Amino acid sequence: MATAPGVATPEEYVGDTLAREQTSLWADAWRRLKRNRLALGSAVFLVLLLVVAIISVFWTPYPIWRQGVAPTYQTPNSDFLLGADQAGRDILSRLMVGAQVSLEVGVGTQIIVAVVGVTIGLIAGYFRGWLDGIISTLINIFYGIPDLLVALILVLILGRGLDKIIFAIAVTRWMDMARLVRGQTFSLREREFVEAARASGTRPNKILSRHILPNALGPIIVQATFGIPQAILFEAFLSFLGLGVQPPTPSWGAMAADGFHAIRIAPHIVLVPAIALSLTLMAFNFLGDGLRDALDPRQKR
Amino acid sequence: MTAPVLQVKDLKTQFFTDDGVVKAVDGVSFDLHPGETLGIVGESGCGKSVTALSILRLVQEPGRITGGQILFKGTDIVTMPGDDVRDIRGKDIAMIFQDPLSSLNPVLKVGYQIEEAMEAHTKISGKVALSRAVQLLKQVRIPAAESRVEDYPHQFSGGMRQRAMIAMGLANKPSILIADEPTTALDVTVQAQILELLRDLNEETKTAIILITHNMGVVAGLCKRVLVMYAGRIVEQGPVEQIFKDPQHPYTWSLLQSIPRLDADRKDRLLSIEGLPPDLIKPPRGCRFHPRCQFRIERCFHDDPTLMDVGPDQEAACWVTMRRALARDGEARA
Amino acid sequence: MLSRRALIFLGERLVLIAFTAVAVSSIVFFGVHQLPGSAFLSDRRIDPAALAAIMHHYHLDLSLWDQYKLFVAGIVHGNLGESLVNRGIPITPLLLREASVSLEVGATALIFTIGLGMVLGVIAAIKQNTWVDYLATATSVIGYSMPNFVIASVLVLLFAVYLYNWSGGVLYYEVGWEGTYGTPGQILLPAFALGFPYASIVARLTRASMLEVLRQDYVRTAKAKGLSDRIVIIRHALRNALIPVVTILGPLTIGIITGSVVIENIFGIPGLGKEFVQSILSRDYNIVIGVFTFYALAIGLANLLVDLLYTVIDPRIRY
Ligand SMILES: Nc1ncnc2c1ncn2[C@@H]1O[C@H](COP(=O)(O)OP(=O)(O)O)[C@@H](O)[C@H]1O
Ligand code: SF4
Ligand SMILES: [Mg+2]
Numbered sequence: 001m002a003t004a005p006g007v008a009t010p011e012e013y014v015g016d017t018l019a020r021e022q023t024s025l026w027a028d029a030w031r032r033l034k035r036n037r038l039a040l041g042s043a044v045f046l047v048l049l050l051v052v053a054i055i056s057v058f059w060t061p062y063p064i065w066r067q068g069v070a071p072t073y074q075t076p077n078s079d080f081l082l083g084a085d086q087a088g089r090d091i092l093s094r095l096m097v098g099a100q101v102s103l104e105v106g107v108g109t110q111i112i113v114a115v116v117g118v119t120i121g122l123i124a125g126y127f128r129g130w131l132d133g134i135i136s137t138l139i140n141i142f143y144g145i146p147d148l149l150v151a152l153i154l155v156l157i158l159g160r161g162l163d164k165i166i167f168a169i170a171v172t173r174w175m176d177m178a179r180l181v182r183g184q185t186f187s188l189r190e191r192e193f194v195e196a197a198r199a200s201g202t203r204p205n206k207i208l209s210r211h212i213l214p215n216a217l218g219p220i221i222v223q224a225t226f227g228i229p230q231a232i233l234f235e236a237f238l239s240f241l242g243l244g245v246q247p248p249t250p251s252w253g254a255m256a257a258d259g260f261h262a263i264r265i266a267p268h269i270v271l272v273p274a275i276a277l278s279l280t281l282m283a284f285n286f287l288g289d290g291l292r293d294a295l296d297p298r299q300k301r
Numbered sequence: 302m303t304a305p306v307l308q309v310k311d312l313k314t315q316f317f318t319d320d321g322v323v324k325a326v327d328g329v330s331f332d333l334h335p336g337e338t339l340g341i342v343g344e345s346g347c348g349k350s351v352t353a354l355s356i357l358r359l360v361q362e363p364g365r366i367t368g369g370q371i372l373f374k375g376t377d378i379v380t381m382p383g384d385d386v387r388d389i390r391g392k393d394i395a396m397i398f399q400d401p402l403s404s405l406n407p408v409l410k411v412g413y414q415i416e417e418a419m420e421a422h423t424k425i426s427g428k429v430a431l432s433r434a435v436q437l438l439k440q441v442r443i444p445a446a447e448s449r450v451e452d453y454p455h456q457f458s459g460g461m462r463q464r465a466m467i468a469m470g471l472a473n474k475p476s477i478l479i480a481d482e483p484t485t486a487l488d489v490t491v492q493a494q495i496l497e498l499l500r501d502l503n504e505e506t507k508t509a510i511i512l513i514t515h516n517m518g519v520v521a522g523l524c525k526r527v528l529v530m531y532a533g534r535i536v537e538q539g540p541v542e543q544i545f546k547d548p549q550h551p552y553t554w555s556l557l558q559s560i561p562r563l564d565a566d567r568k569d570r571l572l573s574i575e576g577l578p579p580d581l582i583k584p585p586r587g588c589r590f591h592p593r594c595q596f597r598i599e600r601c602f603h604d605d606p607t608l609m610d611v612g613p614d615q616e617a618a619c620w621v622t623m624r625r626a627l628a629r630d631g632e633a634r635a
Numbered sequence: 636m637l638s639r640r641a642l643i644f645l646g647e648r649l650v651l652i653a654f655t656a657v658a659v660s661s662i663v664f665f666g667v668h669q670l671p672g673s674a675f676l677s678d679r680r681i682d683p684a685a686l687a688a689i690m691h692h693y694h695l696d697l698s699l700w701d702q703y704k705l706f707v708a709g710i711v712h713g714n715l716g717e718s719l720v721n722r723g724i725p726i727t728p729l730l731l732r733e734a735s736v737s738l739e740v741g742a743t744a745l746i747f748t749i750g751l752g753m754v755l756g757v758i759a760a761i762k763q764n765t766w767v768d769y770l771a772t773a774t775s776v777i778g779y780s781m782p783n784f785v786i787a788s789v790l791v792l793l794f795a796v797y798l799y800n801w802s803g804g805v806l807y808y809e810v811g812w813e814g815t816y817g818t819p820g821q822i823l824l825p826a827f828a829l830g831f832p833y834a835s836i837v838a839r840l841t842r843a844s845m846l847e848v849l850r851q852d853y854v855r856t857a858k859a860k861g862l863s864d865r866i867v868i869i870r871h872a873l874r875n876a877l878i879p880v881v882t883i884l885g886p887l888t889i890g891i892i893t894g895s896v897v898i899e900n901i902f903g904i905p906g907l908g909k910e911f912v913q914s915i916l917s918r919d920y921n922i923v924i925g926v927f928t929f930y931a932l933a934i935g936l937a938n939l940l941v942d943l944l945y946t947v948i949d950p951r952i953r954y
Pocket of ligand 1: 325
């Protein structure tokens, strides 16, 4: 079909309006997010946590592995702001490095999950048919397994390196993202601008990357934000059971577990990492709630 | 003439949304006499449903009745305590809705939902309630009513569901039945059957009916009198025959022009008046219809007309009125 | 009562569950044989002839494939083999007993989860956008942001330490069970720690589902009949709001199972979860496989129960 010169093809036309629609969508979302104090406060907390984690790469108040820098079971005082543990190690220092571990696990897992889940979801949602059948079955099977226990076995088989833990968690936690993207793709595929692009012979990978992915980005971001605390929680469980990152690298879960037997005499050893963990998870969840309300106003209460 | 059973006086209902105050009903007044059949007609979004819901105080957040009176047998429903309103609901004034499938609870038996309407207002035994439910289903002409009471809504057809809704409405022999678009979701043939049923029931039970619809044809099939609503107001009212023969408001006239022909089965492509109904947050100045009116004059842009007598028992809110507009057009053409 | 079709459906599902359990245990069978380390590592001093006898007893001298065939032959008869660490202890009865302990705590947790979650969710929905709603919603975010071992630690601190000190040693919570089954008082704390995070999720879901249902036309119909608010909510809204909540009972069961692995260790509960961690650490593969088999059965049965619940709640669903 010949197009008259100077007349936009349906694809160009649609692409343009879409781009504008998108810009205002993000601007609106930002405006709504700014009004949500809980989400904003959470974001600030998480940025601070990130800064602490980065600092801990270069500096901590005391060496994290050195025992006996403080009296064992030292309660918080001016030298040891958060006290010391059963081996006389400084808890603040260990907490800072623990933040590093938690954030690495959380973000690392979600990067893998985003790449894998989005790809799988796009394929299933766009091509449908037998491909979708296989993928959907796979998703359902994975939903049916006790994820934590499988991650645990995987860590045992692979070893206790941070990268392996991240991998093991990602293997058991990719389904939410895949299912979400599949659903989004399913419905976006029916929209006129995708129909138009398809009719004009645009190739699937271009349709997926130019038309579908940008429109599904909001929900993907929200999902990833909720995925981070889940991954952190998983690592904490593994560590608590003594199967997380290899000591002496401290992780919040392991710190809590180590202190548990001394909870009667020195509860701060358990409470400090427990509170840090809970606050971090809470911040991600509140931020996720805020992002969802901002990006999808229809769901707002 | 008997005293009206319902008097609505200057009713105002508004929705307080994030984008502003939606003046959904903006000063509506009308009377309803015992046993009367009254139609309320207008395009979608002009405030018909909100008017109906206001009468039973069922308007949902963020909506509120902000002014006026709704006198039921002389008592004001607007200011009544909640418990008293509940006594009226379903007993004195019953209401049925557009989509009979979504209006029936999917997890409860149809018979139970009818019995429940009675048990809300009278102490009766389960057995009596059941036999009365069967009787009601028979009255609305549902075959095999004895076994049908045990069915769930999804086992009924669309027309039967609406019949069941009507049975539920009639359960307590109300003096008023409000039917909000009762036929809109149904096939044309079923529409006619439901209208016939309502007509018969009105004659048998002397229940007054307020029939809400966007379809002038439906009004003609049942009602004696009609109110035409536009943008939250009544713009014309009078006896149905009179209005059909000699509409005076340009909006009514347009609605009548666009009645679907009987052979057209695309039932919702009715109103082809040019333009859209106005935004009820900021309605147009002057006559609210003026942006879409082909007969408007200078005055319509800034002066808001109120209802004026335009014929025997007929009122319209228009500076021009069709009588003059058509005469004027005739002159211009000559 | 049960129609022929329902019986066939049930039968099919039970066969499917059994089949899934065998499949899961097979995967775990091959998985754990990849694990480094051996249950007999501590037995270095054992003399070679005796070790050979042991290896023979556990069929460890056979090829993996032959071992697998023997394993499957055993499992279809409900025989999960013997413990590698405590030689001669048959696994099936051991795990059956431990499963009953876990079920005791897990079921309490589940009931608590659903009960508390629904009450919170319904209240939040009815009082939408009031401080009650905000409080319930905030509680629920806090709830699922607290790992169960954190909740457990706080509970132990409160009831086993502070309560003990405050009452001068009269009132306290005894961590660690003496018999097989704990006392009702002992079950409560672990069940709470296990259930609270999920109660928060149930609360959120119930709230959303309730708000959705309260907007439905049939709720308006119910009000238009003159029914009281209480009846409208209990009779018309709640039952419909339950439908999406039932959906998460499957994942909820999985969550309680994985959670119990942590909680049973903290509270010293002699259940499947504690056994699982112990046997993993001591490389008692046969028990690890056995625990997974039990979990697969439990999850399968929970999902079947969910599907049956649907038919009870929603007459539109028939199998
Ligand atoms: N819950 C609500 N929130 C905000 N606006 C509403 C709500 N319900 C109705 N309205 C507004 O009230 C006006 C009248 O609606 P309605 O009475 O339903 O029209 P109809 O004549 O089609 O029945 C519409 O403009 C609609 O936008
Ligand atoms: S008042 Fe004017 S604008 Fe309004 S309906 Fe009459 S002629 Fe049209
Ligand atoms: Mg309406």
